[in-house]
């Protein structure tokens with residue numbers, strides 16, 4: 001092999017870049033486990049709006065549709081799994097069962113690196129309560 | 139080969155690959171084959187094949203100094219030396235190489251000769267190939283870097299930054315990435331270029347069309363997965379991290395689109411070492427690009443030179459000194 005020194009440096013750089021996912025957890029500390037999601041409030045029902053698998057992969061499209069149906073068509077009622085009727089609302093319906101946005105939505109979103117901006121306008125109930133408490137104690 | 143056959147063969151192969159993954163996972167349920175074994179084999183072939191190709195190139199001797207030059211070489215002090223187009227030092231070679239790798243400088247300098255409605259050949263700068271090329275490569279790079287979110291936990295800050303810049307306009311839910319559009323556009327145009335321009339079509343072979351179509355297939359399946367046939371990304375990430383840690387768990391519920399995407403990526407990875415995509419390493423290994431144009435200052439020794447048996451003048455004189463003196467020829471040593 002000619003110019004062995006330079007070629008080997010090049011090959012090492014190549015290896016270093018393409019095996020990053022393999023060596024980075026070893027060097028930078030083990031990859032964290034998948035997030036522990038908070039269980040939904042059992043009092044509100046045993047099922048989600050749609051089947052769990054569908055919710056896990058497609059809830060963003062569902063929410064997007066809900067928004068369009070409410071804001072554009074003025075239709076607020078959604079018939080979900082088992083013919084149950086829901087008020088199509090992000091903070092009043094989803095967060096009615098999934099009590100904490102932080103321990104449910106955010107945990108999973110942080111894991112897969114998505115950060116929806118919904119909460120800049122939609123205020124989650126837990127936060128509202130905290131604020132109310134803060135106000136009262138003033 | 140008839141150029142249209144080349145297009146069709148490549149297209150059929152890519153469609154075949156998609157069907158293999160769809161049937162393999164969707165109907166037969168070979169999830170661990172397509173989710174674990176094939177990706178591992180493909181990755182191993184990619185790494186080993188890549189290194190093997192580079193070592194093969196490094197073993198080939200370079201008998202001459204053959205840098206391609208595009209300007210005045212270093213000469214007399216009053217002649218302007220084009221440092222980048224005719225590099226004289228290693229530093230200049232490196233700068234030229236970096237500009238080539240990051241900005242595709244030689245494509246930028248592309249000139250096209252045309253007979254524009256007259257007998258005179260006119261040369262005009264032609265930047266389209268450069269534009270599509272650079273758009274394609276940088277969007278590909280961004281997409282691959284963004285994919286690190288599946289392989290790392292916690293996701294590095296800079297990956298989050300790239301993703302949020304890429305989804306800056308927040309069109310659609312989930313946010314449509316700008317580089318996805320750029321990637322599809324550029325790959326399509328690179329493909330159309332080969333199909334539409336007769337001269338380029340004439341010199342195109344299946345191994346030109348196949349990688350382009352395969353990459354288009356990867357892009358389309360990825361975008362479909364993001365925007366239309368959503369999959370459970372938490373499961374994807376578990377699989378990806380498991381693969382990287384060599385303790386994979388195969389999720390059962392993942393949609394077939396994901397396996398199509400992963401299978402096409404695996405095929406691409408295994409194909410790269412044997413294909414023109416090796417230009418990524420080739421650009422560094424090209425004697426025309428990695429040598430300095432300094433022939434007159436630094437002697438290049440041909441590695442092929444074998445030790446030649448020589449008979450020097452001194453030895454010659456030793457052999458014939460007596461006879462030379464006899465006829466009155468001058469000799470060096472008395």
Ligand code: HEM
Nearest residue numbers: 281284285288315318356357360361363364374378400403
């Ligand atoms: C050559 C390498 C690859 C290319 C060019 C590629 C390309 C793409 C593109 C263009 C998208 C559309 C969305 C986006 O840009 O994020 C996408 C999505 C996706 N890719 Fe890849 N991909 C590659 C490798 C992989 C690998 C190895 C995996 C396995 C973990 C993977 C899993 C996914 C998933 C799960 C999505 C959906 C993302 C979402 O729904 O947000 N890709 N890919």
